[in-house]
Amino acid sequence: MLESAKQSDWDGVTRFENTCSVLINELRLQSQGAELTREQRKEKTRIMQSILRNDAQLRVLAEPWLATLEHMGRVPASSALH
Template identity: 65%
Template sequence: MPDMLIDYYKAIEDSSAKMLEAAKLKDWDGVVRHEGACAVLIEQLRSQSRCQELLPEHRREKMRIMQRILRNDAQIRCLAEPWIAQFEHMFDGQPHLMH
């Protein structure tokens, strides 16, 4: 488990990079798996940020990490769009089930 808040950001960035690699390989199960890991880390970060603060010397690094995560996310979306469109096409004309 990460010790400091910056470690959570680094771990989230790592999961984001793994999601991008999986997307490049069209391994959508892998994307979903790494996305789940990201979600857990984000929840842990939220929880930890209530009882500790990001050190001033880590604020710049956090911004660089966030920019890389956003770039990864944009690339993942571009790679996933054809897959999503194909998936949606499979269900065209099908009645939608409500849960």
């Protein structure tokens, strides 16, 4: 998703975002009631931190694009890219 944003491929970003949403929901369902080992918790933390770093970079790249859409009246100012 980040690579698509770096290339200003916003359609690609949207496709990846939709795919990520499906995968996240599946992971949530599978993790219900599951106990993680210490190593698994560490790995989960590492992955989450990586996702947050990528998300922050993506937002920096998307802000001008979102501002353009807001100016055109197509996206409310309170909208957020997830």
